[in-house]
Amino acid sequence: MDVSETQIDRQRMDVDIVCVGFGPATAGFLATLSKQLMNVDGTPAVESGTAPGMPPQVICYERADDIGFGVSGVVTRARALRASFPEIEKAGIPMAAPVGEEKVLYLLDPHGASRRSMTLRASDKFIRAFKWMLPVERDALNLPWSPSFLHKRGGMVLSMGQFMQWVGALVQSTGTVQIWPGTPVSQVLIEEDKVVGVRLLDQGVDKEAQPSEGFTPGMDIRAALTVVGDGPVGSIGQQLDAHFDVPHGHHARDWAIGMKFVVDLPADTPLNPGTVLHTFGYPEPEIFGFLYVHPGNVASLGVFVPSWFDSPVRTAYRYLQHWMLHPYLWRYLQGAKLRSWGAKTLGESGRRGEPHLAGDGYARIGEGSGSTNVLTGSGVDEAWATGTQLAEAVLELLKAKKPFTKQNLKETYMKRRRASWLEQESTIAEKSRDGFQRGVVTGMIGMALAGLTNGKFTLGREPVQPWKRIPSVEEFYAGRISREEIATLRESCKAANVPLHGALMDKAGWPKIPHDGKLLVSHQDALLMGGKVQAPPGYADHVLFLYPELCEKCGTKICIEACSGQAITPGQEGVPAFDREKCIHCGACYWNCSQPLSYDPERTNIAFRTGAGGLHSAEN
Numbered sequence: 026m027d028v029s030e031t032q033i034d035r036q037r038m039d040v041d042i043v044c045v046g047f048g049p050a051t052a053g054f055l056a057t058l059s060k061q062l063m064n065v066d067g068t069p070a071v072e073s074g075t076a077p078g079m080p081p082q083v084i085c086y087e088r089a090d091d092i093g094f095g096v097s098g099v100v101t102r103a104r105a106l107r108a109s110f111p112e113i114e115k116a117g118i119p120m121a122a123p124v125g126e127e128k129v130l131y132l133l134d135p136h137g138a139s140r141r142s143m144t145l146r147a148s149d150k151f152i153r154a155f156k157w158m159l160p161v162e163r164d165a166l167n168l169p170w171s172p173s174f175l176h177k178r179g180g181m182v183l184s185m186g187q188f189m190q191w192v193g194a195l196v197q198s199t200g201t202v203q204i205w206p207g208t209p210v211s212q213v214l215i216e217e218d219k220v221v222g223v224r225l226l227d228q229g230v231d232k233e234a235q236p237s238e239g240f241t242p243g244m245d246i247r248a249a250l251t252v253v254g255d256g257p258v259g260s261i262g263q264q265l266d267a268h269f270d271v272p273h274g275h276h277a278r279d280w281a282i283g284m285k286f287v288v289d290l291p292a293d294t295p296l297n298p299g300t301v302l303h304t305f306g307y308p309e310p311e312i313f314g315f316l317y318v319h320p321g322n323v324a325s326l327g328v329f330v331p332s333w334f335d336s337p338v339r340t341a342y343r344y345l346q347h348w349m350l351h352p353y354l355w356r357y358l359q360g361a362k363l364r365s366w367g368a369k370t371l372g373e374s375g376r377r378g379e380p381h382l383a384g385d386g387y388a389r390i391g392e393g394s395g396s397t398n399v400l401t402g403s404g405v406d407e408a409w410a411t412g413t414q415l416a417e418a419v420l421e422l423l424k425a426k427k428p429f430t431k432q433n434l435k436e437t438y439m440k441r442r443r444a445s446w447l448e449q450e451s452t453i454a455e456k457s458r459d460g461f462q463r464g465v466v467t468g469m470i471g472m473a474l475a476g477l478t479n480g481k482f483t484l485g486r487e488p489v490q491p492w493k494r495i496p497s498v499e500e501f502y503a504g505r506i507s508r509e510e511i512a513t514l515r516e517s518c519k520a521a522n523v524p525l526h527g528a529l530m531d532k533a534g535w536p537k538i539p540h541d542g543k544l545l546v547s548h549q550d551a552l553l554m555g556g557k558v559q560a561p562p563g564y565a566d567h568v569l570f571l572y573p574e575l576c577e578k579c580g581t582k583i584c585i586e587a588c589s590g591q592a593i594t595p596g597q598e599g600v601p602a603f604d605r606e607k608c609i610h611c612g613a614c615y616w617n618c619s620q621p622l623s624y625d626p627e628r629t630n631i632a633f634r635t636g637a638g639g640l641h642s643a644e645n
């Protein structure tokens with residue numbers, strides 16, 4: 026049934042503040058705000074505009090089915106977290122540990138299957154030849170020194186899922202704010218360039234969002250202030266950018282897909298809680314890895330596949346398995362068992378990706394506001410800090426009975442943000458990764474240079490749109506797999522309706538993954554055992570192929586290769602098919618699509634709208 030918006034009878038609710046997304050940024054906002062809305066005698070410290078005599082009505086909508094179902098590391102210096110919770114170490118947060126031993130490891134390729142530049146090959150040879158005098162162990166060089174900006178000394182290893190559940194309970198126990206998980210926000214409501222609230226997602230619709238059985242239109246939530254903390258792939262942030270544009274010269278071209286396992290380590294593991302390992306060099310030189318140890322023999326581990334990885338085979342899952350099997354890591358992981366799994370985008374544009382931070386009726390916080398520090402690889406503390414800065418600003422404005430105008434938010438929220446450590450450090454970090462545009466070695470040198478000179482000197486160039494960097498499969502495998510062989514593999518994978526990367530990697534010399542049913546499991550099993558992915562019925566598809574004709578002529582089909590959940594498959598007549606029931610909302614398809622839109626080269630042929638469901642694990 027085709028129904029126009031004018032025929033829909035939407036309910037409306039008025040509140041003072043509505044928040045989109047409950048990630049660390051909004052958690053920081055609500056943790057700070059909720060404590061100060063009431064006086065100790067139970068009277069409102071500031072008054073609601075919608076319910077006179079009451080404290081402000083504050084409500085937060087989270088897309089995922091429960092609090093803490095997102096994916097994140099985390100090792101953090103926890104400066105902002107500690108400012109909010111000075112006793113955080115003693116709070117009894119599950120899976121939390123103080124940072125202990127930290128190592129940065131350069132992993133050599135034990136199989137010779139990765140793609141290495143001449144410079145890397147030469148340095149690998151050197152390391153192998155002189156391993157008797159270098160700290161080399163099981164094909165890994167333990168860097169004897171790493172710059173202090175990479176360290177998290179004095180910080181904490183956390184499970185973001187567990188931390189978020191802890192904060193969520195704490196914040197709601199104040200009785201001053203409400204958090205509604207399983208409630209995606211579909212639209213930001215804008216009237217004459219003023220944000221006046223949000224619309225919740227329609228339920229009881231078909232894949233194309235048309236009303237069907239049990240149609241329940243999403244409610245309109247009108248608010249004096251809309252706080253947008255919807256992370257790096259949030260559709261509400263995208264709508265704001267589309268309406269208000271981004272500041273001149275800013276763009277979000279730098280990102281990574283982080284894929285992560287939480288595992289039970291073997292009972293006799295020598296790794297102590299708080300151990301932090303960071304790796305680079307393998308399975309491909311561009312792929313970074315991490316392993317953090319929680320109490321109770323549990324570890325979080327994973328890889329990041331970055332936007333500047335010049336490969337049409339950006340499959341995080343298989344690369345993660347090869348990474349775990351690296352001899353240095355496998356001695357710790359052999360016998361380990363998968364507990365949970367997931368993937369998520371990490372927005373790495375930092376300050377360069379900053380949108381307009383505030384406007385009439387709205388403010389943006391967290392990673393979607395460009396807060397993540399790309400030099401130190403730290404996002405949680407920074408996101409939290411932006412939330413606390415906004416909360417202080419909001420309290421100031423509420424006390425002064427001033428409206429949430431662009432100017433007032435500029436003088437309170439933006440002023441605090443610009444004056445803080447966050448701004449100082451993100452300015453240092455702004456160009457620190459530009460070297461990766463010219464290769465891994467230049468990238469690493471550039472980061473060191475920027476870090477050691479406080480950002481005065483950097484290497485490289487402004488990031489180009491990632492679609493410009495994606496070669497064809499034939500170009501990428503030139504000299505290793507012939508065009509004829511690629512054509513044959515393409516046909517057989519198409520006939521089997523599976524991605525191409527597995528067959529290509531086998532052919533290029535990557536060993537088969539020895540599945541053990543515990544840790545090394547098939548991608549499908551990871552979805553079920555680790556992600557416990559669910560998609561409630563009655564919601565529209567949130568991944569859309571905007572122009573099927575672009576897909577038809579697309580040679581890389583990188584959306585299929587990069588899909589973290591095997592939710593995108595070859596489909597009919599060159600247009601991929603999307604299966605909502607396998608989607609983990611990581612955003613890899615949105616970022617990786619290789620075909621730009623003719624009218625906006627910053628966007629590609631995939632639209633990523635608000636969707637329901639996804640991962641069902643609060644351990645990540």
Ligand SMILES: Cc1cc2nc3c(=O)[nH]c(=O)nc-3n(C[C@H](O)[C@H](O)[C@H](O)COP(=O)(O)OP(=O)(O)OC[C@H]3O[C@@H](n4cnc5c(N)ncnc54)[C@H](O)[C@@H]3O)c2cc1C
Binds near residue numbers: 046211260404
């Ligand atoms: C694998 C991985 C490892 C990482 N490791 C580290 C680390 O070790 N240390 C570190 O400091 N940082 C790390 N990060 C980065 C860190 O996770 C982010 O910087 C941080 O989570 C950003 O917080 P945020 O609140 O801005 O956004 P997010 O954490 O992305 O939260 C946004 C929330 O909004 C919700 N949402 C989105 N759209 C809607 C909508 N329309 N309606 C309702 N809800 C919506 C989402 O479901 C989500 O819960 C890692 C990231 C990844 C992916």
Ligand code: SF4
Binds near residue numbers: 575580618
């Ligand atoms: S969505 Fe993008 S990458 Fe996927 S087939 Fe279409 S154009 Fe190619």
Ligand code: SF4
Binds near residue numbers: 589590608610612613
């Ligand atoms: S379809 Fe879903 S799981 Fe696949 S890449 Fe896109 S967001 Fe991630």
